[in-house]
Amino acid sequence: MKRFKQQVILWGSIVSLLAACASQEPTPKPAGEVDGVDAAPLAIGAIPDQDPEKIQRLSEKLTAYLESELNVPVQYQPVTDYAAAVTAFKVGDLDLVWFGGLTGVQARLQVTGAQAIAQRDIDEQFTSVFITNANSGVQPFEEVSGLTALKGHTLTFGSESSTSGRLMPQYFMQQAGVALEEVKGEVGFSGNHDATIKLVEAGTFEVGALNSQVWDSRLTEGSVDEAKVQVIWRTPPYYDYHWVASPAVEERYGTGFTKKLQGALTRLDTSVPEEKEILDLFGAVKFIPTENQNYAQIEKIGRQIGKIK
Structure with missing residues (x-):
C-alpha cells in the first residue's frame, strides 16, 4: 500500500510538471497575425486612368509580388474613378495608392503623415x-x-x-x-x-x-x-505619377514598414521576367524613390485652377 501511495504521488508530480511546461510554451499566434503584427491585408489601389483589363492584369501581378516581398497579405481594391481613390485613401480603405500628381497631392493633404514614396523613372520628366x-x-x-x-x-x-x-x-x-x-x-x-x-x-x-x-x-x-x-x-516636363503610403501602415505592421514598401517597389528588376512584366505594365524601366516636396508645383497649379482648396 505504501509503494502504491508513492507511485500515485510520483505520477501526480509528473502530471503537474507537464502541465507547468505546457503553460510556458509560446501561445499560438491569433489568426490574422504575421510575425507578431496584425496581418489585416495591405489594401492597395490605383487611379483608373487606363483600360480596366490592363489595370486588372497589373494589380494581380503586383499583389503577388508585394506579398512575397513584405510577408503580409496584400489585397487590391479597384475604385470607380479618381475621386473615389482619394476618398478611399482619406478614410483608410486604401493603404497604398498609385496616384497621379494631382490626386496624390489631394490625398496627402487630407491624411496627415502620408508620404510619396516611389515613382517611375519617367515621372521626373513626364x-x-x-x-x-x-x-x-x-x-x-x-x-x-x-x-x-x-x-x-x-x-x-x-x-x-x-x-x-x-x-x-x-x-x-x-x-x-x-x-x-x-x-x-x-x-x-x-x-x-x-x-x-x-x-x-x-x-x-x-x-x-x-x-x-x-x-x-x-x-x-x-x-x-x-x-x-x-x-x-x-508639353514641357513636370512631375507626375507616384505611390503614396498611409501612415497607418506603420501602426499596423511596425515602425519602418513604409521604408520596406519603398524598398520592395524600387527593387523591381527588369532582369527578372516576372518583375519585368510588372514594370512593362507600368510603362517603366524601374521605380525610384520620391518625396512630397517634388509635387509642390502640382499643388500650386492645382490651387490656381481650383482643384485644390
Whole structure:
C-alpha cells in the first residue's frame, strides 16, 4: 500500500510538471497575425486612368509580388474613378495608392503623415500630348503659343482630376492665353486616356489631351489609327505619377514598414521576367524613390485652377 501511495504521488508530480511546461510554451499566434503584427491585408489601389483589363492584369501581378516581398497579405481594391481613390485613401480603405500628381497631392493633404514614396523613372520628366482628329484642320506646332489654334474647336480632357489629362494641359492653355470658354461647346471629360484617344479618333471631339506615355504605348502596340489622329504638341516636363503610403501602415505592421514598401517597389528588376512584366505594365524601366516636396508645383497649379482648396 505504501509503494502504491508513492507511485500515485510520483505520477501526480509528473502530471503537474507537464502541465507547468505546457503553460510556458509560446501561445499560438491569433489568426490574422504575421510575425507578431496584425496581418489585416495591405489594401492597395490605383487611379483608373487606363483600360480596366490592363489595370486588372497589373494589380494581380503586383499583389503577388508585394506579398512575397513584405510577408503580409496584400489585397487590391479597384475604385470607380479618381475621386473615389482619394476618398478611399482619406478614410483608410486604401493603404497604398498609385496616384497621379494631382490626386496624390489631394490625398496627402487630407491624411496627415502620408508620404510619396516611389515613382517611375519617367515621372521626373513626364509630359502630356495634345492630339487632333485628322479632319480638324489643326496642324502641329512647336511652342506653347500654338495652343491658340484650339480656339473654336471641340476639346476633351481625360478625368477631371487627371494631372496629365487635364491639370497640366489646362495650365499650358492658360499660359498661351486660351480660356476653356474659347473652345467650341462644353469641354469633355472622357474618364481615362484610352477613351480620349478613341473619342478623338472617332471625331467625337476634334482635340484631346492625354498622358504621353499611354499615347506612345498605344502607338507601339499599333492600336491607334494614325490616318485619323495625330499629335500636335508635346508639353514641357513636370512631375507626375507616384505611390503614396498611409501612415497607418506603420501602426499596423511596425515602425519602418513604409521604408520596406519603398524598398520592395524600387527593387523591381527588369532582369527578372516576372518583375519585368510588372514594370512593362507600368510603362517603366524601374521605380525610384520620391518625396512630397517634388509635387509642390502640382499643388500650386492645382490651387490656381481650383482643384485644390
